[in-house]
Amino acid sequence: MILVLIEHADNKVKKAGLEALTIAKQLAVKTSSEVGAIVIGSIEDPESLGNYGADQCFLIDHPNLQQFDTSNYTQVVAQIAKDKGADIVILSHTSKGKALVGRLAIKLESDVLSGVSQFVGVEDGTLLLKKPVFAGKGIASFKLNAKKAVFTLLGNAVQPQTFDGSCTVITREVSVAPPREKVVKVDRATGEVPLPEAEIVVSAGRGMKGPENWGIIEDLAKELGATTACSRPVADMDWRPHHEHVGQTGIAISPNLYIAAGISGAIQHLAGVNSSKNIVVINKDPEAPFFKAADYGVVGDLFEVVPRLTEAIRKFKNNQ
Amino acid sequence: MNILVCISKTPETTAPIDFTPDGGALKTEGMNYILNPYDEWYALVRALELKEANGGQVHVINVGPSSNDIVIRKALAIGAEEAYRVDCDPKDAWMVAAEIHAFAKDKNYDIIFTGKETLDYSGSLVPGMLAELLQIPFISYANHLEQSDNTLICHREIEGGYEEVEVSTPVVISAAKGLAEQRIPNMRGIMMAKRKPLHVLEAQCVAPKQDLIHYEKPPARTGVQLIDPENMDELVRLLHEEAKVI
Numbered sequence: 001m002i003l004v005l006i007e008h009a010d011n012k013v014k015k016a017g018l019e020a021l022t023i024a025k026q027l028a029v030k031t032s033s034e035v036g037a038i039v040i041g042s043i044e045d046p047e048s049l050g051n052y053g054a055d056q057c058f059l060i061d062h063p064n065l066q067q068f069d070t071s072n073y074t075q076v077v078a079q080i081a082k083d084k085g086a087d088i089v090i091l092s093h094t095s096k097g098k099a100l101v102g103r104l105a106i107k108l109e110s111d112v113l114s115g116v117s118q119f120v121g122v123e124d125g126t127l128l129l130k131k132p133v134f135a136g137k138g139i140a141s142f143k144l145n146a147k148k149a150v151f152t153l154l155g156n157a158v159q160p161q162t163f164d165g166s167c168t169v170i171t172r173e174v175s176v177a178p179p180r181e182k183v184v185k186v187d188r189a190t191g192e193v194p195l196p197e198a199e200i201v202v203s204a205g206r207g208m209k210g211p212e213n214w215g216i217i218e219d220l221a222k223e224l225g226a227t228t229a230c231s232r233p234v235a236d237m238d239w240r241p242h243h244e245h246v247g248q249t250g251i252a253i254s255p256n257l258y259i260a261a262g263i264s265g266a267i268q269h270l271a272g273v274n275s276s277k278n279i280v281v282i283n284k285d286p287e288a289p290f291f292k293a294a295d296y297g298v299v300g301d302l303f304e305v306v307p308r309l310t311e312a313i314r315k316f317k318n319n320q
Numbered sequence: 321m322n323i324l325v326c327i328s329k330t331p332e333t334t335a336p337i338d339f340t341p342d343g344g345a346l347k348t349e350g351m352n353y354i355l356n357p358y359d360e361w362y363a364l365v366r367a368l369e370l371k372e373a374n375g376g377q378v379h380v381i382n383v384g385p386s387s388n389d390i391v392i393r394k395a396l397a398i399g400a401e402e403a404y405r406v407d408c409d410p411k412d413a414w415m416v417a418a419e420i421h422a423f424a425k426d427k428n429y430d431i432i433f434t435g436k437e438t439l440d441y442s443g444s445l446v447p448g449m450l451a452e453l454l455q456i457p458f459i460s461y462a463n464h465l466e467q468s469d470n471t472l473i474c475h476r477e478i479e480g481g482y483e484e485v486e487v488s489t490p491v492v493i494s495a496a497k498g499l500a501e502q503r504i505p506n507m508r509g510i511m512m513a514k515r516k517p518l519h520v521l522e523a524q525c526v527a528p529k530q531d532l533i534h535y536e537k538p539p540a541r542t543g544v545q546l547i548d549p550e551n552m553d554e555l556v557r558l559l560h561e562e563a564k565v566i
């Protein structure tokens with residue numbers, strides 16, 4: 001069995017969870033096995049995971065699992081993996097997935113890889129996976145034991161696929177100790193899609209001149225249904241919140257579209273964004289290094305270009 | 321409070337990266353290595369601050385060959401008391417975690433700090449492995465940490481914000497940006513580092529669990545298409561028809 005730990009929030013499955021299911025299904029088809037979805041906590045309509053490739057869904061709820069604790073989450077995932085004799089466990093490359101993957105690999109004594117961008121295939125009992133390395137300056141292929149592996153999948157590595165399937169929902173009783181990592185408060189910006197999951201990201205840098213000018217970036221993001229991001233100096237100067245900082249020392253993202261306005265394209269910035277599928281760069285300096293990494297470039301003053309782009313998108317959507 | 325900081329080395333962040341023509345190996349000729357920024361700037365500095373406030377010692381450990389001594393000395397110059405190097409060339413995170421576990425299991429460190437990831441392979445694997453091997457809690461991506469007696473109050477970075485987590489020692493903490501402010505070693509520190517102990521330990525040498533078989537360069541972008549700044553309708557058309565993203 002191929003197991004997936006399903007990411008969810010506010011009782012809804014996150015896109016990252018569906019992406020992991022999609023890869024699990026591809027793997028299951030190649031190895032003639034089944035897909036098991038693990039849900040810790042609760043989600044609406046768990047049966048519907050069948051439409052994304054799950055054959056079985058294991059629901060685990062316990063007061064001591066209300067808050068995230070790496071030992072407890074590892075324990076319950078490992079328990080199901082052992083009961084089911086699972087070959088592979090897939091996690092999302094999110095804050096939870098990254099916190100769990102190392103622990104789980106030790107607990108299951110399995111091969112392990114994090115931040116997988118591509119599932120290449122299964123051959124003679126080995127699982128072939130690729131991931132970006134050296135801040136996106138290279139891609140490395142890895143061989144893992146296809147009978148014993150744990151990996152995390154990067155956001156947007158695949159588009160979730162739907163299948164004609166149904167899934168059996170099984171509620172599992174577990175005994176869990178009180179968490180040793182006691183979460184006393186959660187502080188999270190609500191409303192926006194978190195950066196690592198966003199399909200479209202609108203980002204801006206020092207070319208904005210000051211935090212008071214961000215309205216045009218927010219308008220563009222709103223029109224596109226995008227999440228906003230920023231370069232590091234902008235976060236360091238507190239023009240924008242730290243969780244928006246992308247790049248080598250910030251968050252690494254791989255959206256389908258990345259729009260950068262007033263960002264020069266320093267190598268450490270590119271490190272976090274160059275896996276984006278399409279990059280649009282708006283900069284008044286035609287020599288800005290970012291243009292070399294871009295698919296589409298606009299040489300111009302962002303204070304004119306950005307509102308014009310927002311308007312063009314609005315017009316386009318009205319004509320659709 | 322005794323603290324162990326795990327330090328790794330990584331190619332300098334602006335270094336060009338290239339592979340041998342068959343994709344079998346990284347070209348390392350002339351490559352400059354640095355102390356992994358998360359380990360140096362955040363993990364080590366926060367460890368030193370805690371020591372300065374409470375007493376105790378800060379030790380650093382690296383699993384690697386003797387060519388790593390130069391980055392290990394830098395950690396001593398910044399302020400760690402003693403350094404340990406487990407002498408082997410680790411092939412994956414498991415090899416690293418197994419060595420650090422073998423070293424630390426009977427040493428009673430209150431906190432084991434790591435960086436959130438090494439900038440070469442961005443594995444983010446060693447700290448979780450260590451926590452599981454030691455059977456102790458793990459706070460990942462900590463960007464804030466306060467202490468009151470034996471309780472630590474940490475902010476664990478999550479998508480779009482943070483969780484405030486209370487935890488007792490011993491604990492493994494992986495450091496993210498924000499945990500501390502970078503310290504530049506001064507002349508005195510550099511001189512003192514030469515006299516501080518750098519112990520070389522024999523490795524357990526477990527077998528790796530990960531097999532890196534090939535490198536390639538990412539597909540090159542085909543080149544930028546410039547669009548008239550007056551004509552954003554054209555950009556929208558391209559994003560819709562060509563890139564198919566809107």
Ligand SMILES: Cc1cc2nc3c(=O)[nH]c(=O)nc-3n(C[C@H](O)[C@H](O)[C@H](O)COP(=O)(O)OP(=O)(O)OC[C@H]3O[C@@H](n4cnc5c(N)ncnc54)[C@H](O)[C@@H]3O)c2cc1C
Pocket residue numbers: 204205206207208230231232233234245246247248249250261262263264265266267268269272282283284285288300301302303333357
């Ligand atoms: C170890 C290390 C790690 C780092 N990590 C990161 C990281 O994770 N993320 C990151 O972003 N940076 C990182 N940096 C910093 C990085 O090197 C750059 O300094 C930073 O990305 C520059 O930010 P910027 O592009 O916003 O500002 P600048 O480099 O100042 O660029 C501003 C750009 O705006 C343009 N501009 C100005 N006015 C206008 C206008 N009216 N219209 C259009 N364009 C305009 C300018 O032409 C210029 O290109 C790191 C640095 C180091 C040393």
Ligand SMILES: Nc1ncnc2c1ncn2[C@@H]1O[C@H](COP(=O)(O)O)[C@@H](O)[C@H]1O
Pocket residue numbers: 325326327328329356358359381382383384410413416433434435436437438439441442443444445446447
């Ligand atoms: N060879 C090593 N020796 C000591 N510590 C290491 C080594 N490799 C990684 N680490 C620690 O583990 C953290 C995460 O590394 P990684 O799992 O390689 O991304 C690093 O920031 C270091 O603190």
